[in-house]
Amino acid sequence: MRKILVSCLFLLLIGFVAACTGPVQIAKNETEGLKAGYQDPHLAALSQKYVGLLKSIYARYRLNKMSFTKEGLGFTSLTDTSGKKLYYLMVQIRPEDINFDQNTTIGEKRLQLILQRYFEPNLRVLNKEDVAHDDINGLAFGVSWPVRDFTQCNTAGGFVEYVLAYISKSDFYSILDGSETVSSVLGNSEVIASLDLAPPKSIKLKYQ
Numbered sequence: 001m002r003k004i005l006v007s008c009l010f011l012l013l014i015g016f017v018a019a020c021t022g023p024v025q026i027a028k029n030e031t032e033g034l035k036a037g038y039q040d041p042h043l044a045a046l047s048q049k050y051v052g053l054l055k056s057i058y059a060r061y062r063l064n065k066m067s068f069t070k071e072g073l074g075f076t077s078l079t080d081t082s083g084k085k086l087y088y089l090m091v092q093i094r095p096e097d098i099n100f101d102q103n104t105t106i107g108e109k110r111l112q113l114i115l116q117r118y119f120e121p122n123l124r125v126l127n128k129e130d131v132a133h134d135d136i137n138g139l140a141f142g143v144s145w146p147v148r149d150f151t152q153c154n155t156a157g158g159f160v161e162y163v164l165a166y167i168s169k170s171d172f173y174s175i176l177d178g179s180e181t182v183s184s185v186l187g188n189s190e191v192i193a194s195l196d197l198a199p200p201k202s203i204k205l206k207y208q
Helices: 041-049 051-063 107-123 169-177 182-186
Strands: 068-079 084-091 138-146 161-166 190-194 201-203
Touching: 041 051, 041 068, 041 084, 051 068, 051 201, 107 138, 107 161, 107 169, 107 182, 107 190, 138 169, 161 169, 161 182, 169 182, 182 201
Parallel strands: 084 138
Antiparallel strands: 068 084, 138 161, 161 190, 190 201
């Protein structure tokens, strides 16, 4: 698996207080959905260069009634095993209709449900043109979801889990062409996940 630079990812999603007054981590509008404040100047330049693309993707998902994690739409980077830095379009969605009880579910089962229900259909909202530019190396696509203590509150608070897959441009094209399945591509891609309040880590992803 490739080595990931996690500095600009989703450490902010790891945990927050389980109470009905807690944040829900859903972007309320385009401004909240688009990532800002990049530390890497190249990522900031890509975001500025392709702001029209990002806004188009945001509108496309909202038309499909899908929300984003706050600052879940932008660009991120990955360093491969040879030390080369690659730049990926980042799309991190946040379904509003999903809500897990931490007392009756476990992280791995929650992840599998997310993969089966939300990953591929929402991945296919994107198209080849979205990553066709020479300075975009692939797609970092992910889903985040809330886990709450339903005995306290089932509408806000709790903590957030997520999965984020770094898919090369060629693999993404193969999925869209039907020559590769999502499960086979993800099985050979770099995937980062945070489950059960654990720090984000690289996982070998398998559909069950």
